[in-house]
Amino acid sequence: ASMYINNYADTTYFGAISIGTPPQSLQVLFDTGSSNLWVDSTYCNTQACNAHTKFDPQQSSTFSANGQSVYLPYGAGSLYGQLGYDTVNVGGIVVTNQEIGLSTQEPSNPFLAAKFDGILGLAYPGISAGGQTPVMDNMISQDLLNDDLFAFYLSRGGQQGSELSFGGVDNSMYQGQIYWTPVTSETYWQIGVQGFQINGQETSWCSQGCQSIVDTGTSSLTAPSQFMGNIMQAIGAQQSQYGMYMVDCSQINNLPTLSFVISGTAFPLPPSAYIEQQNQNGYQFCSVNINPTYLPSQNGQPLWIFGDVFLREYYSVYDRTNNQVGFASAV
């Protein structure tokens, strides 16, 4: 079963929502890389389900089942569930008649180790499995937000301090201005990348255009596989026997800054952003938190994924009114 685990295996930022009347609280991953809402439920009795808080529809006076089942081929395994409707409270925003996938069979045994009880997708409705209306779309149609946008701040260190805001940006979480770029495909939060620089030198690798999906449900920075060799060479990383790219921890400050050019603005990633320092049995080692993808974007251009590695450096704003993504330097 573990072969199906990928993106979600490394995710670490979770928050609470509540469902039903009276409200039942669950921890979810707020995922800009998917569009469905699903949670553990009492319909499921597998070992993985039993390891988490489960939503019990029988204890909710506002729940209604719709009799449909759903299959979600998530990147972390396949979820089977029943669909139903209930009230969902997201930070005090009360969304009524929200369609919810209630698990009947959980993805896979590794989910025993997951610290979240469900996933709340924040991408566009076009990619929603089963035609489920995403939470954000219901917030918009029920006129629950000041501005139809949401924004993420992911803290670089410590367990606390990260936040997701709905309806407006939090000025205290970024500095300078927000730079906007249009969404190129209203499926995921996909944007165009016009340049990629190493230490300020343009590589021309994206001169014919690259795409990037901004995805809070992916931890690493993901690079097109055809660029990986050159990136690792520039970083001076050596591949370990386990396939990880390693660098000498004492040399981190000498490693190059990687920059993306998006709508005319360069967004630098210093080595501290893409190098992960770990301690194991008293031994410190440093790995490069950049993974390859062998798949292109839907339009055939090289595909990057801006996961948490990028999003810890840049406060990110997702604007549904104007279909644009904004980035500003995170505090």
Added chain:
Amino acid sequence: LKVKIPLQKHKSMRETLGEKGIKIPYQDPALKYYPEQFAGS
């Protein structure tokens, strides 16, 4: 309405299982966006 939801950072599944000696194999992250290919992988 404008609201802020605190997010907490936890151990990932990979870290938790790694501490128990269980390794999660690497899989292409972009397969997430190609569910049909993913289902057949």
